[in-house]
Amino acid sequence: MTFYRSVLMAGVGAAALAIPAVSYAGEIAGHVSDASETAGLRAAQVRLVELDRVVAAGRDGSYRFADVPAGTYTLEARYVGAETVRKQVEVQATGAASVDFTLTGVRGNEILVIGQRANLASALSRKREADGVSDVLSRDAVGQFPDQNVAESLRRVPGVNVLNDQGEGRFVSVRGLDPELNATSVNGVRLPAPEAEVRSVALDVISSDIIESIEIKKSLTPDMDADTIGASIEVNTTSAFDRKKDYFAAKIEGSYNELADALTPKGSFDFAARLGDNVGVSGGISYYRRKFETDNIEADDWSNEGTGNYARTLEYRDYDVERERISANLGLDFRVGDSTTLYARGMFSQFDDQEYRRRLTFDLGDFEDGKLPTITGSTASFSSETERVQVERDIKDRFERQQIRSFTLGGETDTGEWKAKYSASWSKASERENGSIDPANFRRRFEEGDDLNVTFDYSKMRNPTYAVSGAGVGAFYDPSGYELNEIEYTKLSDSTDEEYAVKFDLGREFAFDNGTLTIQAGGKGRWREKRYNREVEFWENDSLTLADVLGKSTYRLADIDPVPGYRNATKAFLDNKGDFELNEYDSVYDSAISDYRADEDVMAGYLLGRWENSKLMVIGGVRYERTDMKLWGNSVLEDGPVITPVRFDRTYDDWLPSLNVRYSPTDNLVLRAAGYRSLVRPKLSKLAPRFEINEDDEAVFGNPNLKPYKAWNFDLSAEYYFASNGALTGAFFYKDIKNFIVDTAVDGPGTFAGIDFEEAEIPINGDSARVWGLELSYSQAFTMLPSPLDGLLLQANYTYTDARGKVANDGDINDLRRIALPSTSKHTANITLGYEKGPISVRLAGTYRDKYLDELGGVAQEDRFVDDHFQLDLSAKYKVTNNIQLFYEWVNINNAKYVAYNKFGGRQNLLQFEEYNWTMKFGAKVNF
Numbered sequence: 034m035t036f037y038r039s040v041l042m043a044g045v046g047a048a049a050l051a052i053p054a055v056s057y058a059g060e061i062a063g064h065v066s067d068a069s070e071t072a073g074l075r076a077a078q079v080r081l082v083e084l085d086r087v088v089a090a091g092r093d094g095s096y097r098f099a100d101v102p103a104g105t106y107t108l109e110a111r112y113v114g115a116e117t118v119r120k121q122v123e124v125q126a127t128g129a130a131s132v133d134f135t136l137t138g139v140r141g142n143e144i145l146v147i148g149q150r151a152n153l154a155s156a157l158s159r160k161r162e163a164d165g166v167s168d169v170l171s172r173d174a175v176g177q178f179p180d181q182n183v184a185e186s187l188r189r190v191p192g193v194n195v196l197n198d199q200g201e202g203r204f205v206s207v208r209g210l211d212p213e214l215n216a217t218s219v220n221g222v223r224l225p226a227p228e229a230e231v232r233s234v235a236l237d238v239i240s241s242d243i244i245e246s247i248e249i250k251k252s253l254t255p256d257m258d259a260d261t262i263g264a265s266i267e268v269n270t271t272s273a274f275d276r277k278k279d280y281f282a283a284k285i286e287g288s289y290n291e292l293a294d295a296l297t298p299k300g301s302f303d304f305a306a307r308l309g310d311n312v313g314v315s316g317g318i319s320y321y322r323r324k325f326e327t328d329n330i331e332a333d334d335w336s337n338e339g340t341g342n343y344a345r346t347l348e349y350r351d352y353d354v355e356r357e358r359i360s361a362n363l364g365l366d367f368r369v370g371d372s373t374t375l376y377a378r379g380m381f382s383q384f385d386d387q388e389y390r391r392r393l394t395f396d397l398g399d400f401e402d403g404k405l406p407t408i409t410g411s412t413a414s415f416s417s418e419t420e421r422v423q424v425e426r427d428i429k430d431r432f433e434r435q436q437i438r439s440f441t442l443g444g445e446t447d448t449g450e451w452k453a454k455y456s457a458s459w460s461k462a463s464e465r466e467n468g469s470i471d472p473a474n475f476r477r478r479f480e481e482g483d484d485l486n487v488t489f490d491y492s493k494m495r496n497p498t499y500a501v502s503g504a505g506v507g508a509f510y511d512p513s514g515y516e517l518n519e520i521e522y523t524k525l526s527d528s529t530d531e532e533y534a535v536k537f538d539l540g541r542e543f544a545f546d547n548g549t550l551t552i553q554a555g556g557k558g559r560w561r562e563k564r565y566n567r568e569v570e571f572w573e574n575d576s577l578t579l580a581d582v583l584g585k586s587t588y589r590l591a592d593i594d595p596v597p598g599y600r601n602a603t604k605a606f607l608d609n610k611g612d613f614e615l616n617e618y619d620s621v622y623d624s625a626i627s628d629y630r631a632d633e634d635v636m637a638g639y640l641l642g643r644w645e646n647s648k649l650m651v652i653g654g655v656r657y658e659r660t661d662m663k664l665w666g667n668s669v670l671e672d673g674p675v676i677t678p679v680r681f682d683r684t685y686d687d688w689l690p691s692l693n694v695r696y697s698p699t700d701n702l703v704l705r706a707a708g709y710r711s712l713v714r715p716k717l718s719k720l721a722p723r724f725e726i727n728e729d730d731e732a733v734f735g736n737p738n739l740k741p742y743k744a745w746n747f748d749l750s751a752e753y754y755f756a757s758n759g760a761l762t763g764a765f766f767y768k769d770i771k772n773f774i775v776d777t778a779v780d781g782p783g784t785f786a787g788i789d790f791e792e793a794e795i796p797i798n799g800d801s802a803r804v805w806g807l808e809l810s811y812s813q814a815f816t817m818l819p820s821p822l823d824g825l826l827l828q829a830n831y832t833y834t835d836a837r838g839k840v841a842n843d844g845d846i847n848d849l850r851r852i853a854l855p856s857t858s859k860h861t862a863n864i865t866l867g868y869e870k871g872p873i874s875v876r877l878a879g880t881y882r883d884k885y886l887d888e889l890g891g892v893a894q895e896d897r898f899v900d901d902h903f904q905l906d907l908s909a910k911y912k913v914t915n916n917i918q919l920f921y922e923w924v925n926i927n928n929a930k931y932v933a934y935n936k937f938g939g940r941q942n943l944l945q946f947e948e949y950n951w952t953m954k955f956g957a958k959v960n961f
Contacts, residue, residue: 059124060449062097063132065090065110071147072276074112074136076159082107082119085547085646089162093274099449100544110134111700113161114154114758114814138758138816149826149869149876150758150814157760157812164652165252165693165707166748166764168192171245183247183268184236189865190249191764191808191830194858194882197902197931199327199354200949203237207249207263208766208806209834209857209885214713214742216261219268219439220364220378221456223258225530227435227464229565229627230718234462236266239382239437240360242284242301242319245271251766252693252707252748255639255654256538256555259689259711262744262770270362270380271305273313279306286920286956292326292589292949293353299323299954311368318361323952327352328590330496330946337938338405343413344942347489347497349393351588351596357385375444384435389428391586392472393593395487395499396423411492417479417505422487424479426515426579427472428597431523437462443536452551454538459531466526473602475515475579479505495932495946496590512595515579520606520613524568532561540643548646553654556638563717567627571616572606581605622674625667629721629735632663633714650695659686660714664737666722668788679722681737687712701756705764707748715739715774719796724788730781732790740798744770750808759813768804773854775799775840778891802838802854824870831862840889850893858883858901872912880904887933897944900932916961922954 065077073094080087081098083106090096103126110118115136122132138150152171159169168190184202188195195202196212204212212233217224224234250257250265257265285300303317329350335342364378397406398420407414415422443456479485485505490498501509508514540553582605584598606613641654661684668677691709698704720739726732750764774796781791810830816823836854853859860883867876881903888897905926911919933945 059101059103059127060097060099060129061101061106061108061122061124061132062095062129063134064094065096065112065134065136066094066277068135068137070135070277072278074115074158075155075275076162077110077112077134077136078158078162079134080109080111080647082109084544085648086544086549087645087647092272094277097447097449099542108132108134110136112136112154113157113754113760114138114150149867149874150816153812153814153826153828154758157754157758159246159248160760160762161703161752161754163250164254164650164695165250166705166750166766167248167250167252169249170247183239183241183244186241187236187247187249187266188880189828189863189878191762191810191863192251192806192832192834192861193249194856194861194885196856198235198237199352200325200925200931200947201237203235204233205236205266206856206858207251207266208768208808208832209804209836209859209861210263210768210854211856212263213716214261214263215266216258216264217266217268219380219460220270220441221267221443221536222439222441222458222460223532223534223559224437224439225460225462225532225561225563227437227462227528227530229464229526229528229567230716232714232716234437235435237384239268240301240319240321240358243270243303243317243360243362243380245269245275252746253691253709253711254652254693255641255656255689255691256553258557258637259656259658259687260635260713262711262713262742262746262768270364270378271303271315271317272364272376273305273307273315273366274368274374275315276305280304280960281306282958282960284956284958286954288321288323288952288954290323290325290950290952292328293324295324297322297324299956313366314364315366316361316363319358321358322355323357324355325949325952326587327354327947327949328588330590330943332497332943332945335935335937335942341408341411341413342491342938342940342942343397343406343408343489344497345397347395347397347499349499349588349591349593351391351586351593353389353587353599355387357383359383372448373444373446375442377440377442379440380438382437386431386433386435388431388433389599390431390472391584391588391593391596392425392427392429393591393596394425394427396425397487398422412488412490414486414488416503417483417485418481422479422485423476424509424515425474425476425518426512426593426596427474428582428584428599428602429470429472430600430603431466431469431471433464433466433469435462435464450542452538452540452542452553454555455536457535459533461529461531463530464526464528466523469523469526470603470606471521471523473520473582473597473606474518475597476518477508477515479508483508485509491943494934494941494943495930497943498591510595512579512583515595517574517577519616520572520574520602522570522572522606524570525566526568527566528564530561530563532559534559548644548649551643551645552641553643554638554640556636558637559633559635561633561635562630563633564630565628565718567624569620569623571619571623572610572613573616574613576612577605618674621676622669622671625674625676626669626723626725626733628667629718629723630665631717631721633717634661635659636661648697651693653692654690656689656691657686658689658712660684660741662720664717664720664722666724666735668722668724668786669726671725671727679724681722683737685741687741687743701754703752703754705748705750705752707746709746711744711746713742713744715741715796719774722786724786726788726790730789730791732785732788732793734785734788734793734795736796739774739796740772742770742772742774744768755813757814757816760810762808762810764808766804766806766808770802770804770838772798773800773802773838775838775889777840800839800849802836804834804836804854806832806834806836808832821870824868824873826865826867826869828865828867829863831860834859834861852889852893852896853886855886855888858885874910874912876908878906878908880906890935894937894939895935897933897935900934902929902931903927904929916959918958918960920954920956920958924952924954925949926951
């Protein structure tokens with residue numbers, strides 16, 4: 034840290050010494066826009082040649098140079114994919130000179146704000162002018178892909194891996210790190226997490242239709258929140274001042290999933306309009322209802338007793354899902370004089386998930402007293418005459434609603450010398466489920482005398498099949514023989530996560546003959562409260578059988594009938610609740626162990642120095658963050674149960690230095706180096722003092738003493754921008770992470786939090802983890818080729834990540850084994866081939882990620898891995914008129930599947946298989 038202080042103090046000292054020699058005078062201000070004057074060109078570089086001073090145009094295309102001595106100067110405007118423009122300007126001793134630029138594409142007639150080439154130019158320009166290592170997806174770039182939410186849009190970015198749920202992108206992993214190590218914000222407002230058990234935000238909640246851009250910042254500067262090790266993901270919605278002309282657009286489409294054989298609607302409307310020279314309003318609303326089906330097989334509890342591997346539990350799952358998304362945003366922008374802009378922005382997103390899951394489960398017993406299944410080659414046979422065979426048929430009828438809301442008031446004042454930013458914000462996320470059946474379980478036990486034989490064929494690892502034989506086959510298919518075992522009724526599952534924040538930044542710019550120095554300081558306060566309340570009830574009714582609630586499956590991988598109907602078990606329970614008996618003990622016990630509350634307050638301040646000219650930019654400084662926490666939970670002893678409220682308080686602070694350097698030896702080459710220290714606080718659910726222990730002294734603990742992850746991060750990158758529209762980039766990154774958190778099984782006897790145990794599951798801080806990798810990216814619009822090939826575009830990127838840590842082997846914290854960090858794919862790649870000419874625009878995109886470790890087992894052979902994934906998507910658009918565009922999208926063309934496995938017994942064994950097949954969309958977009 035001494036080095037960083039020296040850099041900062043040297044900068045301050047140089048400024049103090051040089052200020053008296055500087056002569057201040059007028060200023061130069063203006064806008065940079067494309068030739069159509071549709072919108073400002075954000076991140077266009079404007080250079081004051083004689084003084085070697087540079088600025089990047091703001092989101093509305095505006096720029097400003099202050100403290101310019103009187104004289105004649107040359108201004109130069111540059112933008113990727115555009116011809117460089119130079120203008121002369123005369124600056125008087127007082128007052129301001131106004132100089133506007135309109136830029137055209139390299140071929141002289143290209144519009145720079147619409148279409149694939151424009152999106153490429155925008156992304157590369159913003160990447161080139163960024164303070165640190167980053168990537169950007171603009172609004173229209175997102176729209177070029179058939180992505181269903183923000184998470185899926187991000188998988189096109191170098192170093193980004195998306196973790197799917199039911200075939201849709203959900204959580205985002207950057208550079209192979211756990212999604213928990215990312216931070217996500219909308220319009221500068223940190224988003225809390227709807228789910229009770231995580232910090233990370235599932236970005237499938239947010240529609241991609243309402244955003245202006247997504248920035249993935251992979252290195253930090255002192256003015257940024259320090260709680261990220263993967264990346265800071267910043268989602269921005271539209272502003273009325275982004276465009277020079279009013280904009281209104283409506284889109285309507287239909288979505289068809291092949292498995293569900295259903296056509297569902299999607300539509301959006303968005304706008305940006307000036308209500309005067311100094312007032313603007315913008316916003317949008319998006320609606321999407323999607324019906325789809327998933328065919329799933331899951332296996333568990335693998336054993337190799339005898340002569341081969343077999344699973345003691347095998348499940349055939351039939352999912353029928355309907356998801357509905359509503360996203361909306363509204364923004365007001367005000368200009369107050371020439372130096373101040375104020376804004377108010379709000380965002381609302383709601384995600385409803387209705388899931389029906391019918392399941393056929395084989396529970397194949399423990400095979401004691403030397404009794405074993407018959408293993409022949411790839412088959413395993415089980416007989417009720419040897420060991421009990423339990424068959425379960427159940428239904429989950431679950432409706433869940435997630436909401437994210439945010440609102441911010443803020444502004445920016447730029448007088449030329451002084452620059453200030455200020456904001457106050459509120460955000461809240463929630464996940465609520467009440468009245469769900471999860472599940473209603475019907476079972477039948479086949480024992481000696483029932484004569485049921487079940488044979489499983491594992492020759493196809495991804496799709497093990499079963500066959501039944503013997504006199505018990507009739508009973509196996511008879512629904513009246515399956516009695517209700519239990520209904521698990523979620524009376525309430527209520528998770529809320531709420532945060533208030535205020536922020537203020539103040540900077541003073543000093544102008545010199547060869548650049549500018551800015552000294553900036555600021556502070557931020559964040560006050561967060563997360564709660565989870567669960568009320569679950571267990572009900573029994575021995576007279577209810579599967580025959581009373583019968584339905585029919587839509588499953589294709591095997592015959593799982595008879596199964597319950599979608600709503601039949603729910604209706605039978607709610608309409609006849611008096612016929613059911615409540616298991617009070619289990620209901621009280623399971624409800625109490627889940628509840629918790631966490632208050633987390635973070636107070637931060639920073640100081641930085643920034644030097645910039647056309648060749649060199651250096652940002653160095655230090656950030657301080659103080660964390661105060663209050664944690665509540667329950668200690669639940671099974672004998673009783675005995676429920677005791679528990680509270681813990683914690684306080685800690687961190688000093689976090691950082692340095693970012695950008696050097697451009699030529700106009701087309703940008704070199705970067707970054708080093709910074711950051712942290713990620715543990716999951717609030719892991720910190721919560723929730724202690725559970727049963728009558729055998731087997732315990733599950735939360736750990737309020739968990740330390741935050743802390744990391745030193747280093748980046749080196751080189752970016753070469755072609756004279757035409759394109760770039761070749763490469764980056765190296767290294768992260769040294771301390772206090773990595775793992776869930777550990779601990780053999781006793783022992784004591785934790787004053788509670789004695791014989792065996793326990795405890796989240797603990799593990800050993801250090803080291804991550805390094807490479808990112809390579811190539812983008813090119815081939816406008817130099819002869820027609821019609823001049824419409825071709827290519828974007829390709831590849832990331833290699835080596836992320837390793839150590840965890841306890843088989844619960845022994847003194848015996849550590851090396852692992853790849855969870856959610857880490859060693860290889861990720863994207864390639865997109867596009868064509869755009871005249872009214873036609875087509876994109877074919879392929880996305881690949883390598884296998885990754887999903888969950889840790891007690892030993893290596895029990896670890897859960899998710900297999901590699903490659904998916905093809907196609908989008909095509911045709912412009913009928915300047916205002917009407919037809920489009921077609923084909924998602925998951927190659928029917929990419931989800932596969933998880935372990936390596937028990939020296940071979941791959943199925944843990945989960947899912948297939949969803951393809952989805953097609955088609956519709957029209959109208960601008961007016």
